Amino acid sequence: MLVSLEAKLINRKYLDSVKELVKPHTPQYCYQCAKCTSACTASKVIPEYKPHLIVALTRMGLIKQLLDSGIIWACTECWKCGEYCPQNVAPVEVIIALKNLAVASGYRPPEDLIAMARNVIELGRISPPIEVLSKEFEIYSRESLNLPPLVRPYAHESMRKTLKDLLGGL
Amino acid sequence: MVKVLLYLGCTIPTKQYAYEISARNVLPRLGVELVEFPEAGCCGFPLKGINKNAWIYMSARILSLASMRNLPILALCNGCDTSLRKIKTLLNEDESLRKYMAKLLANEGIELHTDVEVYHVVDLLHDVVGVNKIKELVKKPLTGIKIASYPGCHLLRPSDIPRPEDSVDPRKFDNLLSALGASVGYYPDKGGCCGATMLPYSAKYALRVVAGKIKNIKEFNFDAVSTSCPYCMEMLDAKQDAARSEVGDESISIPVFYLTQLIGLAIGLSPKELGLSLNLSPVEGVLEKLGVSLSG
Ligand code: SF4
Numbered sequence: 001m002l003v004s005l006e007a008k009l010i011n012r013k014y015l016d017s018v019k020e021l022v023k024p025h026t027p028q029y030c031y032q033c034a035k036c037t038s039a040c041t042a043s044k045v046i047p048e049y050k051p052h053l054i055v056a057l058t059r060m061g062l063i064k065q066l067l068d069s070g071i072i073w074a075c076t077e078c079w080k081c082g083e084y085c086p087q088n089v090a091p092v093e094v095i096i097a098l099k100n101l102a103v104a105s106g107y108r109p110p111e112d113l114i115a116m117a118r119n120v121i122e123l124g125r126i127s128p129p130i131e132v133l134s135k136e137f138e139i140y141s142r143e144s145l146n147l148p149p150l151v152r153p154y155a156h157e158s159m160r161k162t163l164k165d166l167l168g169g170l
Numbered sequence: 171m172v173k174v175l176l177y178l179g180c181t182i183p184t185k186q187y188a189y190e191i192s193a194r195n196v197l198p199r200l201g202v203e204l205v206e207f208p209e210a211g212c213c214g215f216p217l218k219g220i221n222k223n224a225w226i227y228m229s230a231r232i233l234s235l236a237s238m239r240n241l242p243i244l245a246l247c248n249g250c251d252t253s254l255r256k257i258k259t260l261l262n263e264d265e266s267l268r269k270y271m272a273k274l275l276a277n278e279g280i281e282l283h284t285d286v287e288v289y290h291v292v293d294l295l296h297d298v299v300g301v302n303k304i305k306e307l308v309k310k311p312l313t314g315i316k317i318a319s320y321p322g323c324h325l326l327r328p329s330d331i332p333r334p335e336d337s338v339d340p341r342k343f344d345n346l347l348s349a350l351g352a353s354v355g356y357y358p359d360k361g362g363c364c365g366a367t368m369l370p371y372s373a374k375y376a377l378r379v380v381a382g383k384i385k386n387i388k389e390f391n392f393d394a395v396s397t398s399c400p401y402c403m404e405m406l407d408a409k410q411d412a413a414r415s416e417v418g419d420e421s422i423s424i425p426v427f428y429l430t431q432l433i434g435l436a437i438g439l440s441p442k443e444l445g446l447s448l449n450l451s452p453v454e455g456v457l458e459k460l461g462v463s464l465s466g
Pocket residue numbers: 036039040041042043051074075076077078079080081082091092095
């Protein structure tokens with residue numbers, strides 16, 4: 001029963017993509033000690049977030065279910081799991097690979113991340129310079145603070161094209 | 171005198187102006203000559219979740235542009251520092267990746283080079299300028315103020331590449347604060363995360379990370395926190411009020427300073443030269459202790 005259930009759910013194509021993307025780390029080496037989860041920043045505030053389970057689902061090939069849940073976007077990329085993993089699985093690398101796979105497969109990343117990426121393409125930075133408020137509600141800008149104006153990055157036009165190609169249809 | 175390219179990244183020159191102001195005013199006084207590097211854009215760090223190659227490409231670009239200038243890079247931001255050191259390592263180890271990136275860059279007239287030294291403020295000040303030199307310049311020691319150093323994740327990890335600090339037992343930040351006359355000490359969450367990267371997923375949970383961190387620091391009786399990362403500053407300083415409301419705990423309140431601001435205060439610079447009116451956390455008490463007023 002379980003065997004047939006698994007066979008139906010396993011997505012080979014996704015599994016092969018993740019294996020390729022996380023090299024030289026190998027999710028298959030995970031022995032489920034959960035050291036990663038005990039160190040994990042996201043686990044501390046989101047109890048259902050557990051990197052050892054993300055790795056377990058990944059190596060079983062139950063990746064579609066994982067991507068559908070959207071939980072991978074909670075990872076803060078703090079790299080603690082990577083430090084503590086005795087098997088050099090580095091769940092953070094697995095999760096970055098899963099995020100890349102999700103985007104390549106048409107899942108939408110969080111909107112703020114898309115906005116940042118669009119700004120990097122168009123301006124070379126994640127945001128244009130903004131006006132900030134002090135505690136006394138005074139408004140400050142680069143200009144009023146006498147900071148030099150920002151310029152576009154070197155060869156911005158060609159950078160824009162390359163980035164657009166790499167980031168796909170965001 | 172050491173000469174470096176001032177690499178600002180994204181968050182500092184678009185939002186965290188106090189870091190840029192204080193770095194520009196403090197570092198030259200410590201013998202660091204800052205050379206403008208305006209043609210360098212984003213290091214690609216925020217793009218790695220969308221496409222890792224976009225991250226690699228953006229950092230490969232910065233490394234190559236710096237190599238054209240023949241100067242080391244000074245990254246003020248932890249994310250930038252991690253990106254540049256990580257991508258430098260990846261490109262030096264992976265021949266096919268290097269070829270791929272070289273081709274992308276050649277299309278825009280950039281020759282791929284990775285033979286560039288990368289510094290962060292913390293290791294530049296500790297290892298190159300030196301604690302003793304800083305000590306000599308102190309005019310107004312931060313005596314009697316207990317400051318929690320908060321290096322931030324990407325000053326420490328991943329540790330399979332060269333890092334500004336020891337990933338398990340970071341000491342340099344504390345050494346620098348001690349040189350200013352401040353008291354330092356241990357707290358369990360020193361190597362912890364500020365939660366910034368979780369913001370696009372959930373502000374609520376990210377704020378809980380902030381609240382937990384400040385609570386831990388307060389439990390160990392610190393008067394203030396110091397960081398050298400614009401993301402950590404944004405979370406601990408600017409989002410402190412929101413974190414307090416999120417968890418409904420009035421005790422979540424602590425002054426937060428950039429390392430460069432504290433050095434500036436200790437060597438006698440004015441609050442204006444350090445952008446201190448831009449700090450949103452309650453810094454006034456500490457300034458008062460030092461006999462400095464924000465309006466003065
Ligand atoms: S990188 Fe992500 S999964 Fe790993 S410990 Fe940090 S939050 Fe958890």
